[in-house]
Amino acid sequence: MQVLHLCSEMFPLLKTGGLADVTGALPAAQIAAGADVRLLIPAFPAIRQAVTESELVAEVDSFAGPVKLRYGDYHGVGLYLIDAPWLYDRPGSPYHDDAQCAYGDNHRRFALLGWLGCELAKGLDRYWRPALLHAHDWHAGLSCAYLAANGHPARSVFTIHNLAYQGLFSAHHLAELWLPNAFFDREGLEFYQQISFLKAGLYYADHITTVSPRYAQEITLPQFSYGMEGLLQQRQHQGRLTGILNGVDEKIWNPAHDAHLIARYDADRLANKVKNKLHLQKTLGLQVEAKRPLFAVVSRLTSQKGLDLLLEVLPLLREQGAQLVVLGTGDAGLQQAFVAAAAAHPGQINVQIGYDEAYSHRIFAAADVVLVPSRFEPCGLTQLYALKYGALPLVRRTGGLADTVTDCSLENLADGSASGFVFDDCHAASLSSAIRRALVLWRRPQQWRDVQRQAMRLDFGWQIAAQRYLSLYQRLLS
Structure with a gap:
């Protein structure tokens, strides 16, 4: 053939x-x-x-x-x-x-x-x-x-x-x-x-x-x-x-063998994932604290990706003590808004305009949650990389995001199928609700690790x- x-x-x-x-x-x-x-x-x-x-x-x-x-x-x-x-x-x-x-x-x-x-x-x-x-x-x-x-x-x-x-x-x-x-x-x-x-x-x-x-x-x-x-x-x-x-190309996206990371890990060695988080926090000038949830965006900065909604809910992330790391480029207005937020809150928010392949790997390894609140998404590779790296995806129920991420509902947590957080309506209120649910689970470390392991063992080869x-x-x- x-x-x-x-x-x-x-x-x-x-x-x-x-x-x-x-x-x-x-x-x-x-x-x-x-x-x-x-x-x-x-x-x-x-x-x-x-x-x-x-x-x-x-x-x-x-x-x-x-x-x-x-x-x-x-x-x-x-x-x-x-x-x-x-x-x-x-x-x-x-x-x-x-x-x-x-x-x-x-x-x-x-x-x-x-x-x-x-x-x-x-x-x-x-x-x-x-x-x-x-x-x-x-x-x-x-x-x-x-x-x-x-x-x-x-x-x-x-x-x-x-x-x-x-x-x-x-x-x-x-x-x-x-x-x-x-x-x-x-x-x-x-x-x-x-x-x-x-x-x-x-x-x-x-x-x-x-x-x-x-x-x-x-x-x-x-x-x-x-x-x-x-x-x-x-x-x-x-x-x-x-x-x-x-x-996912597992020769490239695999935390157990990723040369871009300072500490390699897998589903049975999640302590090493924390080392990547602490290293990134220190490198970016964020408060270095393992217990502080780190949210991340690796994306084109466009309205398609729902990142205008994220700007609306930034006060919630700050009030809850979460940190945010953004890597991407796109619409000038969105870029400026994220850069301004980082300048106003340097200990909590870091924004890099552009794209760097090695840096994106380090973000996935460090992040606790990766945000993909897209209005539409043909497939999405970001959430697949996040799953592979044990960074729980928080996504809107559309396109490939819906096909690949299983919500942390009570039923899915009970049967062990949960792998992330999913919301339906393309509104800031719905995104806020999903973030709140993620923060509730974050305060239950054992359940969080169980979901991480489930996410990392999914096969999207x-x-x-x-x-x-x-x-x-x-x-x-x-």
């Missing part, structure tokens, strides 16, 4: 969010399960620097000019690199410049990703040809349209990591991208008179997946669908929409997801 993943980022080479964690782990897990899997990715500077040895596969004329396709290996995973420096060798993220402005030629930069995926399916590499393309998020969505325009040389799976990001571009680019004019239609990739790369994936893919079962149900509802509910309901009725829960995807591929290919 030859499978080609198409993606715009891949951990640890290049990461802006959870998409990179998935594409960095899922292909490797599938290879370990015996599949013949490779990736296609633009040769952004970070990618080129990591893959130092590669060979030329082909040089082709494309709508973006003559492009070289190279092939290299990264830790046992084969990577096709799209070598087009005029498109990809730029500062900033893969999607926008340092001023957060989207690059004006993004339609061309990411259409090329989809077009070359289709060319590989047509036999561009004479030594390897994929039978199935697995496209990730809007950046790769046009690959499904190119396959349809070229007689379906391979089957396709399109994974929605976040439906909110749709890849919308002006309709006049269609001819430039070498797609038939007939594709610009409601029964195609047209969306309110624009080209939608995301809709191309939804409409033309043989099967659609989301990154959690509940999110697959939620996106068929108007409040979660961003105008795509009709198409998604149709796909659901056709049996072409499935939710497959993301996993990538092997499960990898096998489910392989089974899906097999059904499509047969």
Whole structure:
């Protein structure tokens, strides 16, 4: 079974969010399960620097000019690199410049990703040809349209990591991208008179997946669908929409072997987790006290993540003697508000704007509670990392958060299934209530440790997801 993943980022080479964690782990897990899997990715500077040895596969004329396709290996995973420096060798993220402005030629930069995926399916590499393309998020969505325009040389799976990001571009680019004019239609990739790369994936893919079962149900509802509910309901009725829960790469996220920690631990050595907490408190200038509950946020600072609600309940955390550590970047207003709170309460609140992978590991190891009060959450990896590190997640009941965290209700505490704190309504009062319940349990150390151990023993390894995807591929290919 030859499978080609198409993606715009891949951990640890290049990461802006959870998409990179998935594409960095899922292909490797599938290879370990015996599949013949490779990736296609633009040769952004970070990618080129990591893959130092590669060979030329082909040089082709494309709508973006003559492009070289190279092939290299990264830790046992084969990577096709799209070598087009005029498109990809730029500062900033893969999607926008340092001023957060989207690059004006993004339609061309990411259409090329989809077009070359289709060319590989047509036999561009004479030594390897994929039978199935697995496209990730809007950046790769046009690959499904190119396959349809070229007689379906391979089957396709399109994974929605976040439906909110749709890849919308002006309709006049269609001819430039070498797609038939007939594709610009409601029964195609047209969306309110624009080209939608995301809709191309939804409409033309043989099967659609989301990154959690509940999110697959939620996106068929108007409040979660961003105008795509009709198409998604149709796909659901056709049996072409499935939710497959993301996993955790245990080679990277494992407190028993994590080189970023000052003290490694597992479910049977929770005393060492406390050492990480005391060390972080001292490093950040917080009051050093093991009995003081430490809450944490590792997140994009956006309203989607419900962090405006957290700002509303900060007085409750302070009054209860809790501490808060925040790591993230995002909306300027939220950033400023959190920074101001930290400046006003330096012994209780610490905020770092930006993202640091090693520091995020240390936060999970130190935290008692990790806050994920999202308005919607396709899967969420933060709560999975928190569970693994014995930092109890406090989440809203939505998407993958609902699929992975079991509330500390009396019934769940009694039967040993509790692993965190879950609230329903997207209001500050509901978040406050959940925080109060967490603080009540915190004052019962034995029960708290029991829940920690339950959380840490849950299995969210990538092997499960990898096998489910392989089974899906097999059904499509047969």
